[in-house]
């Protein structure tokens with residue numbers, strides 16, 4: 001499995017009033033195969049936009065985005081996506097929600113034998129016939145994760161997937177996502193607001209500046225997984241990131257008209 005993501009000179013603007021706002025400007029970065037990347041930055045800086053561009057849900061104004069050397073222009077099954085909101089289909093059972101991707105790809109009959117494995121992977125055995133409203137927030141997020149993973153993506157894109165969960169569920173799910181990542185080895189890009197989460201989970205942390213977002217700092221976290229949450233080295237990393245975020249957040253430029 002590969003899953004290299006390469007962004008070159010990516011620029012993205014949106015219409016605003018009479019003019020346009022520049023959200024991303026000259027973003028250049030490569031995420032290597034099987035890396036776990038955390039994207040962190042001030043609110044509104046363009047993290048979700050960057051993820052949506054990689055997902056192919058929106059197009060950049062200029063620059064290129066390549067997955068394993070192939071330029072992308074639309075969503076694809078090799079890229080799985082999970083948002084803060086689980087976005088399950090409420091009228092479908094959890095089984096049908098998870099089977100959805102296989103049906104959409106026309107491979108349900110040949111690959112449905114894999115589905116129980118994904119229920120096991122995310123710890124939802126016994127909930128096959130439940131509906132989304134029967135699940136807690138954490139369980140719904142596990143189902144959304146299984147739905148993204150069932151197509152065995154090379155790239156997993158997570159936009160604050162744990163943002164709506166309580167602190168305890170959040171920590172449990174951090175470990176679960178890490179365990180899945182270690183098993184499946186897909187390149188994972190996770191947007192988070194939580195510096196501790198980024199430090200605990202990522203191989204590399206990308207700190208973005210306020211709009212127009214540039215990559216402010218790239219931090220490699222050289223600790224093997226599983227990590228200790230109380231690792232003293234993390235305190236220093238955390239302080240450094242908070243300092244960068246503080247300055248990055250202040251430098252917001254006025255909207256370009």
Ligand SMILES: Nc1ncnc2c1ncn2[C@@H]1O[C@H](COP(=O)(O)OP(=O)(O)OP(=O)(O)O)[C@@H](O)[C@H]1O
Pocket residue numbers: 014015023041042043044045046047048049050
């Ligand atoms: N479809 C859109 N149309 C117009 N403007 C948009 C659109 N999507 C995003 N924006 C603007 O682009 C900027 C970046 O938004 P984005 O959602 O990427 O930020 P973010 O870093 O994910 O923020 P948060 O941390 O609050 O989730 C914001 O100013 C937002 O208003």
Ligand SMILES: [Mg+2]
Pocket residue numbers: 047048049159
């Ligand atoms: Mg966002």
